[in-house]
Amino acid sequence: GKSFVGFASLPHQIHRKNVKKGFDFTLMVVGESGLGKSTLINSLFLTGLYSDRILPNTSEMMKRTVGITRKTVDIEEKGVRLKLTIVDTPGFGDALDCTDSSYPIVDYLHQQMEQYRMDEVGMPRTQIKDSRVHCCLYFISPYGHGLKPLDVAFMKELQAKVNIVPVIGKADCLTKAELLRKKERIRKEIEFHKIKIFQFSDCDSDDDIEWTRQDHEMKNSIPFAVVGSNMQLRVDGRTVRVRAYPWGVVEVENPDHSDLVHLRTMLVRTHMQDLREKTHDNLYEQFRIRRMNMRSP
Numbered sequence: 001g002k003s004f005v006g007f008a009s010l011p012h013q014i015h016r017k018n019v020k021k022g023f024d025f026t027l028m029v030v031g032e033s034g035l036g037k038s039t040l041i042n043s044l045f046l047t048g049l050y051s052d053r054i055l056p057n058t059s060e061m062m063k064r065t066v067g068i069t070r071k072t073v074d075i076e077e078k079g080v081r082l083k084l085t086i087v088d089t090p091g092f093g094d095a096l097d098c099t100d101s102s103y104p105i106v107d108y109l110h111q112q113m114e115q116y117r118m119d120e121v122g123m124p125r126t127q128i129k130d131s132r133v134h135c136c137l138y139f140i141s142p143y144g145h146g147l148k149p150l151d152v153a154f155m156k157e158l159q160a161k162v163n164i165v166p167v168i169g170k171a172d173c174l175t176k177a178e179l180l181r182k183k184e185r186i187r188k189e190i191e192f193h194k195i196k197i198f199q200f201s202d203c204d205s206d207d208d209i210e211w212t213r214q215d216h217e218m219k220n221s222i223p224f225a226v227v228g229s230n231m232q233l234r235v236d237g238r239t240v241r242v243r244a245y246p247w248g249v250v251e252v253e254n255p256d257h258s259d260l261v262h263l264r265t266m267l268v269r270t271h272m273q274d275l276r277e278k279t280h281d282n283l284y285e286q287f288r289i290r291r292m293n294m295r296s297p
C-alpha cells in the first residue's frame with residue numbers, strides 16, 4: 001500500500017550488521033498548545049499500515065496533552081524493525097503552570113541523558129535501554145510574524161540537549177506566498193539569534209545527484225510547513241489523508257499542499273541515522289563532559 005513509511009531503506013544509512021537488531025528512534029514534539037502537534041504525529045507515522053494496532057491509542061492522544069507522555073510502537077517493514085518512541089508534550093498554556101514551560105521538557109531531556117550516563121557505567125552496553133531523544137520537532141505558530149520571544153528562549157534551552165527541527169504548524173492557514181515569506185523570516189531569525197538547529201550534513205562528493213538534490217530541497221524547506229489530519233478520504237481511487245473545508249480539500253501528504261512528506265522522508269529515509277549519531281556523538285558527549293567537569297573540583 002502507499003501508506004508505508006519507508007524506513008526499510010535505513011540499511012543504506014547504517015552498517016548492515018545492525019539491521020537485524022533493529023533500530024530505535026525517539027522523537028519529541030514541542031510547542032505552543034493547539035498547533036497540531038499530536039495530530040501531526042498521527043499523520044506522520046501512525047498511518048495506514050499501523051492503523052489497527054495504533055488507532056485505539058490515538059484517540060487518547062488527541063485529547064489535550066497535559067503531561068509528558070511516551071508511546072512506543074514496534075513497526076516492521078521489509079524485515080527491518082524499528083522501535084519508534086513518540087514523546088508528546090503539553091503545549092504552553094496546557095500545563096497548569098505556564099510561567100516556565102520549558103523547564104519540565106528540558107529536565108526530561110536531561111534525565112534521559114543522565115540515565116544513559118549512569119547505565120553506561122553500571123551495565124553491559126547491550127542491556128542499556130536508551131531513552132535519549134534523537135529529534136525534537138519544534139512547532140512555530142502560523143499566526144505570528146515569525147518567532148516569538150518565548151520560541152527563541154525555548155529553543156535556546158533545548159539546543160544543547162536535542163536536535164531541533166523547526167516546523168510551522170497548521171500551515172494550511174497560510175497562502176503559498178505568505179508561507180515562503182514566513183519561512184525566510186524564521187530562517188533569518190534563527191540565524192540572528194544563533195539558535196542551533198539540526199544541520200543537514202553537507203553531501204559527500206560521491207553522493208549521487210538524486211541525493212544531493214533531495215538534500216538541497218530539504219534544506220530549503222526548513223522550517224517544514226506541516227498540516228496534520230485524522231481524516232482519510234478516497235480521492236481518484238486513492239485513500240488520502242485530508243483536511244476537508246467547505247471550499248475544498250487539503251491533502252496533507254501532497255507536496256504541493258504541505259512539507260509533511262519532506263519531513264517524513266528526512267526523519268525516516270535519509271537522516272534518522274544522522275540524528276541518532278549527532279545525539280550520541282555530539283549532544284550526549286558534550287553533556288557527559290559537562291557532567292564530568294561538575295564532579296571534579
Ligand code: GDP
Nearest residue numbers: 033034035036037038039091170172226227228
Ligand atoms: P496540540 O495541542 O499541538 O497537540 O494540537 P492538536 O493536535 O491537539 O490539535 C489542536 C486542534 O487543531 C484540533 O482541533 C485539530 O483538529 C486541529 N488541527 C490539527 N492539525 C491541524 C492542521 O494542520 N491544520 C488545521 N487547520 N488544524 C489542525
Ligand code: MG
Nearest residue numbers: 037038064065
Ligand atoms: Mg497535544
